[in-house]
Amino acid sequence: MTRRRVLIIGLDGATWDVLDDTLVEAHMPHLHRLRTAGAYGVLQSCQPPVTAAAWTTCITGCQPYTHGVVGFKEYRCGDDSIHITSAATCRVPNLWRQLSDQGLTVASINVPWTYPCPPVNGVVVSGYGTPGTHVDFTWPPRFKQELLDKMPDFDFLAPWKEADPSDSDAFEANMRAVERC
Template identity: 30%
Template sequence: MRALLIIIDGLSYELLEKYRDELPNIRTLINEGAYGRLESVFPALTPVAIASLITGVTPKTHGITAPKIFVRGRKLSDPISAFSSEGLLVDPIWYHLGKRGKKVIVASSPQALPDRWNLPNVKLIDPFRMKVRKCSEAFFLREGEWRVHGKTWLVSKEGSRYEIAYPGETDYSIIRINVGEREGPIVFRAKCRDRELMGLAFLAAKEEGVYVSPAAYQTYEWSNDREMMDELWERVFKVSGVMLDSDHRSLQRGQITLDDFMWTASLAFRFFTSYSKYLLTTRDWDFAVTYFPVVDNV
């Protein structure tokens, strides 16, 4: 028997009750399986609640009590992040299953990494570690020469058509895009925090410039299996792109429209769906965890 835990961030019981009959797959799961109301923990925040799901105990016991955890003897300027295994005081379900010889895939969980358990049959992924501080925010390109993350991008416009020369995988690449069009993913080179990295992003051309979505990078820090990271990057991420969240920040700044925002939300859903499906169909597993942030994002 195999078990799959699907976490849909932000999908409260009240929200699910409202739309359950309009969601055929959810409706099938409800009708053919078990269904009931669960109360979240306090505080009802994503990393805190998921830590309770994966350990089976309350926050005061598992140690993840807030986004930042302040520990006696540790500087106030250096708290433990809830998005790290460092704060867990209780071993998660994948450790117990892995110790019993079960094959486990964790496609996304805030406390999956760093890997403190080192079990060869437990594959851990946290795609949010593909973000790089100060290099993973959206930006706008207008006509001219731009220095972006340590590299030069060139943008020209003739009528409603943009031509963008950017640092591609091996040399400069050129993409042409008309106002109103969207493209991607593109693969580009960047220098972030003194590291040469490959990044992925999407483009949307507007009258006032070209929107470049928040980028994700091949940091080699987002899984405990390097070979699997290379495989996912080449076979999935470079095809479907990587969008970790809907871009609500650009929407709040007035840089993108509501329609653009919903596009980024759909890209995030597509990303988590595509790589989760790839893992579940190409790997042998007994227990798996996957995660979708799209409800919480919207």
């Protein structure tokens, strides 16, 4: 039996009414090719519809009240403190942990709220929500150095430059980043 491969691409905050066919075809050729040759859809977000809760819902298949990540921060009544949530806050295994448990090889690259990385049969590079490159943000942990050797300026955020809309250099840099999609 031939094993099928699955690629899931998530674009946080993007909608197909913004990423219309003309724009994608003209400026995002790789995404256009994937979209026309594969399947795509519109994600109905969870409540609350914030990045930490929504991505955790997407990768676990559970609602925030089940997985435990309802926002970027959580209150802990035991010590009357507020903490940033993380993958450690999640009470259920995510998709690649479940697939690994079934003996499948997985890769998860730059998915928000996946730090700290779970041990998997494959590789994980955590995404947005990771404290920085000073922590073990990969699985296996040794992959971190290999990644940083090849990409010393690695950043957990997209290479989008915040700038005044009239700044043509920043606009050009952002368009080059989009065209690589």
